[in-house]
Amino acid sequence: MLVYREKDNLIYKLHPVTVMSYIAVVLLLSLIFSHPVYLLVLFFAVGAVIIASGNADKWKYYLLMASGIVVMIILVNSVFVQNGSTVLFYGPAIPVMGKIKVTLEAVCFSAAMGIRLVVIISVFCLYTYAVHPDKVLKLFSRFGKKAVLVVTLATRLFPLMVQDVRRVTEVQRCRGVKLDTGSLRQRLKNRLPVVKVVLLSSLERSMQIAESMHARGYGSGPRSFYSRDLWRPRDFFVLGALVVSVMTGLAAVFHDWAVFTYYPRLENMNFKELNAALIEMLALSLPAFLNWGWKRWQLLKLKI
């Protein structure tokens, strides 16, 4: 059920805190940057890490899905946003909106927003495929004992209930209930008993879970917890790079390097402002570099 698959490379061997920090930093930077070059840098860095983690084939589908939304964003922005001084062409007159003008500024802005969306979707692709949900939940179990237990239990119950649904559906089919033929109303009506049966059996099971928890002494005293994940040098390298990239990113935003003015007229691209982007690129693709060395250099693999 879970799409996560353990793979043999450095990205999977990082501490969950490190990977989560990486994802958080890229998310934060993608939201505070508006300069197209800086956004592209984020895209390439995340892309390098995803490829290093061996999930390029999955990433393709995410990019495909994202490109559809990006096209929609560009269309909506360039049609509805009438700001901007460089008019590319005038569209037809629409009753309520009046005459539509498509401006260069609106197209550029929406393209940059498109890159931002692609970065965000890619970083969530990395999260979905490279981080085990249980490891993340364990991190938080120190702070939220009950809430995390609820989510962990529900995550475990999900595949179980999917099996239940399949089983009950099959039984209904064997009994001659028509689930796939007939009118829409008929099909809906025939599927309702499946939900009811699954609800009843799940509630019974929840009672058993509660009794089992009770028997094991849940809530009888202060709760103990342990962590099996090790901190290794590689985590400190990556965390150090993250600190550098956050510092550079904030500096770039405060100096207006990573901020781009789209309206009313596109700002001139100043190449001096792009130095910080290079640092960002190097710092954020460090996991990919480390993985490359990890694969080819036995000594490095031993040391980190």
Added chain:
Amino acid sequence: MKNIYWTLILAVTGLLLVLSVLPVGVNWALFSAVIIGLAVLTFFWRFEKKGAASKEIALIATMASFAAVSRIPFAAVMSIQPTTFIVMITGYVFGVQEGFMVGAAAALVSNFFLGQGPWTPWQMFSWGLCGASAALLGSKLKGFKLLPFTVLAFCWGYLFGWIMNLWHWVGFVYPLTLKTFTAAYMASFPFDTLHALGNIIFSFLLGKSFYQVLKRFKNKMFVSYLDQNQL
């Protein structure tokens, strides 16, 4: 400790709102995500503060998972799904905190399998509020009243979409004007209508029976032992 936490949450939210009025480069996508995250955390915090009850935890996990799974059998029939309805009926029977937790956990868990995204906190918040509001309705009424419940479910079809529109609007649209706002909300209208209609259908078809099942279960869950002298 509790007061410090409340003050902190209010202070951060207030600070962000004050910052947003000032003419500096405001990042609405970031601000709104922080505010929504704090709102969800507050509910979680309240839930943590209540004593540990194994039955309650097992029930919330089960209902959250059930709400997430219920997307599957109907996906083949049409695009409507009973998740909102299940979260609401759970809140209606069990109470505000349970309702919110079931909604939030259902969103989080189903996204573990369907894919996490920036929409996750927003979904957690919206579905959580579905459950919490149904619980408020349930505390006012005695027994299961189909009409008020269905009206609320219908409203949530639209409200859910409207809350979810916000993240899309603040994140990827510029300028944030009334015009683009209306455009974004017009675009989602058909989907919201479908959601609202689905909620009505499920409330009519499953409302009464689910209420009875959950009510019976609630009675079974909370067993209290009386002292012998009281008998």
